[in-house]
Amino acid sequence: MIAPSTIRAIDIHVHAEEPCGCHADDGYDALQAEMARYFHAPWTHPPTLHETAAAYREKNIAAVVFPVDAERETGYRRYQNEEVAQAASDHAxxxxxxxxxxxxxxxxxxxxxxxxxxxFGIRGFKFHPTMQGFFPNDRAAYPLYEAIEAAGVPALFHTGQTGVGAGMRGGNGMRLKYSNPMFLDDVAADFPDLQIIAAHPSFPWQEEALAMAVHKPNVWIDLSGWRPKYFPPVLIQYANTLLQDRVLFGSDWPMIAPEGWLAEFDALPIRDAVRPKILKDNAARLLGLKETP
Known part of the structure; x- marks a missing residue:
């Protein structure tokens, strides 16, 4: 287990690209290329998990990594969770x-x-309502939530519009309505012991996400998917005050590199006492990371 004192920060939102080493030939390349253009990502091919590990190790930043199982809705090949777990184990x-x-x-x-x-030591689960084509409060998802809650690990949900499918014909067939964060309010009420991470500044529903997080103590917000220079003032205000113990650093690698995100975060008017909470302490508490004796 990673000891928090040995790392600079914990990036709660890192995508596992090509974890099984197979080339995607099902349209995923086109999506990745459009997203790279949208985010001005400085790479020509998506990094493997081993390349991701090397990049984060060099920066001394721990990374929560995950795939997205959206094969049913998009046709994009499903990466095996076991392979992601094994790759993470190789870089524990x-x-x-x-x-x-x-x-x-x-x-x-x-x-x-x-x-x-x-x-397999999986420490949480990632949901992407826009890509997976479901409303988070659909009762069909509840057996899965029950299992995750019983296991005592968090569930991370994409919220808002961050660039997935942006500019593609018909938005690549993806519907933004699924990622309105208010659909998580039912989940937070029905599963009060499930720790829920509402990922990203939830454009255009930022205030809804903040209201839900203030109201439901099992809801957290990660700041991934947007460059900090674009954060709305209301998000900074709540991160500095009422939600300072439940806001998390996330980059959205490989579309946004952590160093660029951190440089812009340094320029935000975040209070000195709050900054280490967002960058590392809150995530360490959420994930149960402890110092080794």
């Missing part, structure tokens, strides 16, 4: 593995979640 000094399961898998997905936590 810097990587923390999350899994991803399409809620449409129902009870089979719940069984998979329990197995991944118990047998």
């Amino acid at each position: 000094d810097i990587l923390i593995p999350f899994g991803s399961i399409d809620p449409a898998r129902g009870k089979a997905g719940a069984r998979e979640a329990r197995r991944l936590v118990e047998d």
